[in-house]
Amino acid sequence: MSETRLRPKLRGKELILAILRWILIIFFAVYTLFPLIWLVVSSLKTNFEFLAGSPFALPAKPQWVNYTNALTVAGLGRMLFNSVFVGLSATVVNIIVASMGAYCISRFRFKGREKIFTLFTAGILVPLNALMVPYFVIITKLGLINTYGGMILLYTAIGIPMSTFLIRGLMDSIPMELEEAAYIDGCGFYARFFHIILPLSRTGIVTAATFEFLTCWNEFVFANLLVSSEKLRTIQVGIRYFTNQFSTDYVSMYAAIVISIVPSIVGYILFQEQIIAGMTSGAVKG
Amino acid sequence: MKLERSDRGPLYAFLGPAIVLMLVFFVIPVIYVFVVSLLKWNGISAPVFRNIRNYTLLFKDTAFKRSVINNVIWALVAGFIQVPLAMVMAIILSRKPKGWKFFRTVYFFPQVISGIALAMLWRAIYNAETGLLNGILRSIGLGSVACDWLGGIKTAFPAVLIYWVFYVGYYMVIMMADITTIDTSYYEAATIDGATDFQQAIYITIPLIKKTSLLTCVTLASVMGLRQFEQVYMLTNGGPANTTSTMVLYMYKKLQDANYGIASASAVVLIIVGVLFIVCIRKLFEGQSEETAMIKKARRAVK
Numbered sequence: 001m002s003e004t005r006l007r008p009k010l011r012g013k014e015l016i017l018a019i020l021r022w023i024l025i026i027f028f029a030v031y032t033l034f035p036l037i038w039l040v041v042s043s044l045k046t047n048f049e050f051l052a053g054s055p056f057a058l059p060a061k062p063q064w065v066n067y068t069n070a071l072t073v074a075g076l077g078r079m080l081f082n083s084v085f086v087g088l089s090a091t092v093v094n095i096i097v098a099s100m101g102a103y104c105i106s107r108f109r110f111k112g113r114e115k116i117f118t119l120f121t122a123g124i125l126v127p128l129n130a131l132m133v134p135y136f137v138i139i140t141k142l143g144l145i146n147t148y149g150g151m152i153l154l155y156t157a158i159g160i161p162m163s164t165f166l167i168r169g170l171m172d173s174i175p176m177e178l179e180e181a182a183y184i185d186g187c188g189f190y191a192r193f194f195h196i197i198l199p200l201s202r203t204g205i206v207t208a209a210t211f212e213f214l215t216c217w218n219e220f221v222f223a224n225l226l227v228s229s230e231k232l233r234t235i236q237v238g239i240r241y242f243t244n245q246f247s248t249d250y251v252s253m254y255a256a257i258v259i260s261i262v263p264s265i266v267g268y269i270l271f272q273e274q275i276i277a278g279m280t281s282g283a284v285k286g
Numbered sequence: 287m288k289l290e291r292s293d294r295g296p297l298y299a300f301l302g303p304a305i306v307l308m309l310v311f312f313v314i315p316v317i318y319v320f321v322v323s324l325l326k327w328n329g330i331s332a333p334v335f336r337n338i339r340n341y342t343l344l345f346k347d348t349a350f351k352r353s354v355i356n357n358v359i360w361a362l363v364a365g366f367i368q369v370p371l372a373m374v375m376a377i378i379l380s381r382k383p384k385g386w387k388f389f390r391t392v393y394f395f396p397q398v399i400s401g402i403a404l405a406m407l408w409r410a411i412y413n414a415e416t417g418l419l420n421g422i423l424r425s426i427g428l429g430s431v432a433c434d435w436l437g438g439i440k441t442a443f444p445a446v447l448i449y450w451v452f453y454v455g456y457y458m459v460i461m462m463a464d465i466t467t468i469d470t471s472y473y474e475a476a477t478i479d480g481a482t483d484f485q486q487a488i489y490i491t492i493p494l495i496k497k498t499s500l501l502t503c504v505t506l507a508s509v510m511g512l513r514q515f516e517q518v519y520m521l522t523n524g525g526p527a528n529t530t531s532t533m534v535l536y537m538y539k540k541l542q543d544a545n546y547g548i549a550s551a552s553a554v555v556l557i558i559v560g561v562l563f564i565v566c567i568r569k570l571f572e573g574q575s576e577e578t579a580m581i582k583k584a585r586r587a588v589k
Binding site: 013014017020021024025028029030032034035036041042050051054097098100103104108115117119120122123124125126127129130132133134135136137138140152154157158160161164189190193214217218219220221225236239240242243250254255260261264265267268269272275278279280 | 293296297300301303304307308310311312313314315316318319322326327329336373374378379383389391392393394397398399400401402403406407408409410411415416418421425452453454455456459463478482483484512513515516534535539541546547549550551553554556557560581
């Protein structure tokens with residue numbers, strides 16, 4: 001069909017629509033990119049250049065020293081380590097627990113299976129911010145307030161509905177015959193899980209893990225609530241203190257913000273398909 | 287797979303951890319906020335039963351009332367301005383213009399940057415002396431409009447509200463995924479009949495995504511609007527004079543004051559308002575699609 005479609009010259013209304021379309025496309029792109037570019041460019045200026053010059057001006061000489069300042073003044077190294085450590089630990093535990101749960105829900109028929117499944121799905125819709133009070137009390141009662149453990153436990157738990165959902169979706173698509181054949185050959189419960197199902201649901205697991213890690217990395221509300229010690233601050237909580245730490249050293253503060261954003265953007269570009277799949281499939285089914 | 291007797295043990299062992307986490311971090315907390323919302327409790331001394339007094343106190347507090355109103359405005363703007371914008375972009379990009387993959391990637395950026403970092407960025411943009419916004423205004427000769435956006439009673443809430451409206455990537459991607467599943471023969475037939483792209487969008491695409499991804503996005507966006515916290519916390523901390531407060535921020539402040547009863551009561555209000563929004567949006571979309579069906583019938587009759 002498309003080969004036979006003639007491309008007439010755009011006239012009148014069509015032309016206006018085409019122009020309007022590109023205006024919109026470019027407007028949204030500029031709206032997203034320009035502030036980020038401004039931030040990066042400003043982070044490479046001297047404070048004098050930043051305060052006196054136009055926002056569109058480029059720095060005379062890129063001031064990389066702002067970045068070394070940012071790393072030392074804010075203690076960004078420690079925060080980055082905390083974020084990576086908490087995020088990775090929570091992701092590993094979360095994926096183990098979720099894939100075990102997803103295996104049971106996806107492959108076996110047992111009493112209460114439907115109810116359990118509904119519980120997991122409903123979990124995706126719960127407004128977690130509203131549960132601040134109980135989370136604070138539970139973590140305190142467990143003696144995990146102000147520890148890595150408290151954050152890791154909470155992040156593991158709040159990601160369970162989503163991860164189970166994503167992994168189960170993939171496990172459902174693995175043919176039953178495969179597992180049944182293995183069963184006849186004498187494969188037990190564990191062997192079937194580790195040797196057949198787990199390797200075959202790799203893509204679902206990667207999506208869930210990427211999504212979980214990104215959620216942990218960007219999480220602020222609970223990290224801020226559960227941790228008061230400076231040593232345990234994740235990068236998101238640390239950002240909050242930048243305004244005090246840097247006071248009038250704007251350019252170093254911008255450098256610190258850039259450092260905090262770069263891992264998210266790089267991770268996104270590397271795992272784009274997984275992140276989009278994770279974020280949209282939950283939404284569409286939910 | 288049939289469950290063998292020998293599988294029963296491992297099954298419980300496998301399912302157990304996930305179920306325990308779900309109970310402890312989802313089921314119990316939801317029940318918990320409802321119960322604690324009826325108590326006077328500071329987390330240390332013995333709780334006292336208060337019946338619904340927390341709720342009457344809550345609705346006497348102007349800061350809370352303002353928070354509810356702000357959240358409702360926020361949810362409406364998200365659902366009925368941000369999502370329609372996202373829909374327009376989804377329709378445009380799903381026709382795959384030049385560079386659509388690049389634009390899709392760019393539009394999605396704000397979704398992967400943390401809310402708190404975005405808020406810091408916008409704090410820098412809105413800054414009265416050094417901000418980008420005032421810088422642009424001054425350089426195009428509108429210096430007189432420049433002001434302390436986040437500090438002014440009149441400008442603070444619009445400033446906090448407006449900046450993320452144009453971050454449409456998330457909803458756009460959801461709707462694009464839906465649009466690509468539409469049978470292309472509809473469009474081919476419409477093209478033969480001489481329908482323009484615009485007409486195709488209005489009469490084919492929008493009706494077909496209305497009950498699926500569009501409904502999902504409007505619901506999601508409104509619910510997100512009700513949960514706002516990081517942005518206001520970071521940009522204004524609710525000020526000036528509580529004009530930018532939200533329910534979650536209010537709850538957070540009450541929790542900091544160890545006023546667990548009031549904090550839980552505001553959580554309950556948040557949950558109830560959320561459910562109301564979801565129900566109303568569903569009703570609205572069902573009603574509307576019947577209406578368009580009738581319009582279509584009428585059109586056909588006229589022809």
